[in-house]
Amino acid sequence: MDVLRQLLIIAIFPGGIFMLLIGLVYAWINGKLIARLQNRVGPRWFQPFADMLKLITKEEIVPEGTNKLLFELLPIVALAGPMTAALYVPMAGLRPSSSFQGDLIVTIYLLSLMTLCTGFAGANTRDRFSTIGATRALTQLFSYEAPFLLALLGPAIVAGTWQISEIITTNQGLWLVVTQPISFVIAIIGLMGKLEMHPFDAPEAKTEIVAGALTEYSGRGLALFKVGHYVELVIGLTLVAALFLGGLANPLMFLLKTLGLLLGISFLEALMTRLRIDQTVGLWWRYGSVLALLQLVILVIWSTLVS
Amino acid sequence: MAEISSDNGRKFTIPIGPQHPALKEPGHFEFVVDGEVIQEASVKLGYAHRGIEKIVEDRNYTQAMYILERVCGICSHVHASALAMGAEQLAGVEAPPRARAIRTLVYELERIHSHLLWLGVAAHEAGFEALFMYSWRDRETIMDILEEISGSRVHYSVNAIGGVRIDISAESAQNILKAVDFLEERSKHYLNVVSSDRVFLQRSRGIGVMSPEEGNRWGVVGPVARASGIKRDVRVDAPYAAYDIFPVTMITASEGDLEARFTVRVRELLESTRLVREVVKNLPEGELTTKVKRKIPPAETVVRIEAPRGELMYYMKSNGTDQPERIHGRTPTIPNMASVLHLTIGHQLADAPMILAGIDPCFSCNDRAVVLKSQSHSDLWSWDQLRQYGIDRYHGRT
Secondary structure, three states: OHHHHHHHHHHOOOOHHHHHHHHHHHHHHHHHHHHHHOOOOOOOOOHHHHHHHHHHHOOOOOOOOOOHHHHHHHHHHHHHHHHHHOOOOOHHHOOOOOOOOOHHHHHHHHHHHHHHHHHHHHHHOOOHHHHHHHHHHHHHHHHHHHHHHHHHHHHHHHHOOOOHHHHHHHOOOOOHHHHOHHHHHHHHHHHHHHOOOHHHOHHHOHHHHOOHHHOOOOOHHHHHHHHHHHHHHHHHHHHHHHHHOOOOOOHHHHHHHHHHHHHHHHHHHHHOOOOOHHHHHHHHHHHHHHHHHHHHHHHHHHHHHHO | OOOOOOOOOOEEEEEEOOOOOOOOOOOEEEEEEEOOEEEEEEEEOOOOOOOHHHHHOOOOHHHHHHHHHOOOOOOHHHHHHHHHHHHHHHHOOOOOHHHHHHHHHHHHHHHHHHHHHHHHHHHHHOOOHHHHHHHHHHHHHHHHHHHHHHOOOOOOOOEEOOEEOOOOOHHHHHHHHHHHHHHHHHHHHHHHHHHHOHHHHHHHOOOOOOOHHHHHHHOOOHHHHHHOOOOOOHHHHOOOOOOOOOOOOOOOOOOOOHHHHHHHHHHHHHHHHHHHHHHHHOOOOOOOEOOOOOOOOOEEEEEEEEEOOEEEEEEEEEOOOOOEEEEEEEOOHHHHHHHHHHHHOOOEHHHHHHHHHHOOOOHHHHOOOOOOOOOOOOOOOOHHHHHHHHHHHHHOOO
């Protein structure tokens, strides 16, 4: 019975099919919102599904001079990372299906796997656009990762634990966005950086380097990378909503809060001009990290004073 | 090139083109980068050469006008009217005042749609998709107006040899006035966006700075020159059509960076809306065409027109028949292209597409064959020789 339950968790909910479907739906909502903000009609509801179906049925071309094993393995790992992370976050407002002390750090690591895989995939192919894209992706990874981690530590410090389920139970009903606004903003913007969303899409800037690290990917590999991005979007939103917006008590709250965040992200995406990679790095190290540290110091002093 | 393949391996060449998402037309740029910084730049043009100058030698003037209109898909009116004005000069006649005013009106309408198109493309290069979508939406207003007055959105074919083919009805005049009112309001908004959006200014202020001296040395024309403080505008310097009756205020800026190129073009939008309004309200009455003899006596002439991208020059020679002896055009992209290669050096790779878009390049317009050293004894090539040259070049390519 236990094996069956484990299988269900991995294959249907919260991992597996559920994540794929909700990822595609959120991708559609994101695309539609941006389109409406830009005064376009936008895609129909099944467009992401159709895109993925098309990509999966297409021939996958492995370019010469690449390591074939890595070329095919990296997209799978890139999708597996966020899929695994789904087990540790309160997906759909339910309790995380798996939990242990320190799973917050593991989740953040699993979310970084996507960027790492993108970087390696770019470095693996000999294409010049891919190489530049990979360099940029990894540069960007090093700039937002530390502030993002520091931002998510805030709620953990308040709860006094590194376990996501414990943090949520302890902070149930606490809207930490009010007390830790800086962390919240950095977490949201860090999530956009992680997902290479619009102002931070220098690694895949199409007017400069075509499609960045994924230029040589077609067919299944590209589909896996894309789905991985969508899944990571949902998990990132869930994590931020759970930690900062007073927890996710039930599926309705989950939908309201994550979609609210998605709306905010879409606004930012539609408003911004793409930042150059040096501007992105400058933004994160000059302001992001400093502010995140500041917030953390305030938190630590405050919690010491209170106790 | 030895440096590129040196052992440190840090420098390599990024090709932009012939097919690349940053280019809307084929052209080939090679940027040698060290990390993200551009060290060298080179360009290869000619991917969209169509032999138009040769084609028009086998057509009569009216046919040639329709062919030349197809030189550019954005500023089609300037090319067609250049031929019409050239033919009129060669024949020694002048188009009636109403025709000249209508030509001027269409020049300015075309400038509005070209600058709005450019604004969208340049914003797209910077990754500012919202501005791209909004400016192209507003551009539809002007496309609808052009369709209403001429029947076509792109190749309006307004000209005839000796005048214009269309008239502006009272109803159209009202619609034009309504459209420019709307566009003026939008242009003011865009001026505000390109000069105050801080994220956007990070990508445009101080990027690709060109001093007036450099601009003069490279011979830049049009809004690119005016953004560097060079007072150069054919509409002011040598008024043609009805620009002597409806004078233009020259828009210049002194900064010479990308921001200045944005603000100059958007302020030209405002100036064009003013001019359109003035022309529509004071349209002279009278005939639309003058009679021009089919056969034009031998003569030579040069026509200069301020196209949306800068000075457009046509050299025309007639030979007493109804077909031109020789027509040669120089489009504004050619003189401006040199500035791109110089300005990108030292900038980030991410700035290169924006600097390129800053001159509003039109590759198909500027691609024409130039024989620097004659390979045969004659400087004049026949169709067969040209064709054979093309075939040999194709087979001999590496």
